[in-house]
Amino acid sequence: MKYLITSESVSEWHPDKMCDQISDAILDACLEQDPDSRVACETMTTTWTVIVSGEITTKAQINYTEIVRKTVKEIGYNEAEACFDWDEIGVNLMINTQSPDIAMWVNTWGAWDQGIMFWYATNETENYLPLSISLAHKLIKKATQVRKNKVLDYLLPDAKAQVTIEFENHKPKRVDTVVLSNQHRERVSLEELQAWILEKVIKPVLGDLLDENTILHINPTGRFVIWWPKWDCGLTWRKIIVDTYWWLGRHWGWAFSGKDPSKVDRSWAYIARYVAKNIVASGICERCEVQLSYAIWVAEPVSIYVETFGTSKVSSEKITEAIKDNFDLTPDWIIKTLDLKKPIFQKTATWWHFGRTDVSWEKIDKVDIFKNLV
Secondary structure, three states: OEEEEEEEEEOOOOHHHHHHHHHHHHHHHHHHHOOOOEEEEEEEEEOOEEEEEEEEEOOOOOOHHHHHHHHHHHHOOEEHHHOEEOOOOEEEEEEEOOOHHHHHHHHHHOOEOOEEEEEEEEOOOOOOOOHHHHHHHHHHHHHHHHHHOOOOOOEEEEEEEEEEEEEEOOEEEEEEEEEEEEEEOOOOOHHHHHHHHHHHHHHHHHHHHOOOOOEEEEOOOOOOOOOHHHOOOEEOOOOOOOOOEOEOOOOOOOOOOOEOOOEHHHHHHHHHHHHHHHHHHOOOOOEEEEEEEEOOOOOOOOEEEEEOOOOOOOOHHHHHHHHHHHOOOOHHHHHHHHOOOOOOOHHHHOOOOOOOOOOHHHOOOOHHHHHOOO
16 A cells, blocks of 8 residues: 655744744743743734734743844844845834633643643654655755755755655655755856755655656745735744644644743643654564543543554553553653753744754653553
8 A cells, every 4th residue: 555645844044933933032031931821922024023922820930022123133034135134123012911710720730721732753763753754854854954054155044844754554655745945046056056955955865765757846936036024914823734744643733932831832742742752662563643621620630541553562551551650640740750841842833842952852751661562
């Protein structure tokens, strides 16, 4: 049986990812001074303007406008041509405090709201991400490197990539299609741009996975010179599938950036990935999806469900019991176990939340729990 799976990635300059970075920069600034800060921060950007809204309750003394400008500057927006210069943009703040009804519950249990989380891990790659999303991320990172190192000095920062993998009997075989659109200066021809992106970006990343039948779409519109603020706006939380696994694992529709660890959207997703990754890393299955569901004002999970897609050496029931016996999974335990009250989140707003080596939820330190089931 053959089938195709596609995943997407975008660069740090993408308007939505810039919004994620601003929201998480504000979160980190709050947590740095007050680890118990409650933050639900949303950002929108358009021509010459950044709007920050949401609910923030913190003891920290924060200059939100300064954080916005600093983040935009670090990303690299200092171009009048882009209609978005860190020193010239207008910053509009519409920030309230957290509802006391919600705060009462968070103060007691460390989290709030009902929710359903699905999280996924696979042995297709060394970082336990699906091959398609892993390669899409690597293409974007490589394109950024060749731009910053001036290997291709006509490249501009905004970029998007898609990678389609052909599977046979549930095993990745080859790259079927690559789509890569990179912003550029007008002085380069389309033919030159396509040739050099193929040589300097695509081939170094995809290597032997390419073949004579691989379909390449490099800047398929033929022109990508207009800076995004002139034709698009950015919004926090709009790249939730890029941040996860595309459609390989089921998705619940919630996002991460700008949310402190008491928000179930973020902390429960991270712990579900932690559990799923350790299950696959133990060698008892090739793929694993973990679902956790919670009810508002109930600390323990309402349900835990494990799906191994027919690849497991032991039953899902045994795996589920091992999870219940060894992982507390209450909000307070999750926050403490993953050490989530530290200012560590802005870095996750670019170059992915998962498959990293510098975050606690990617640790592989519970594999013996699952190895002992065999």
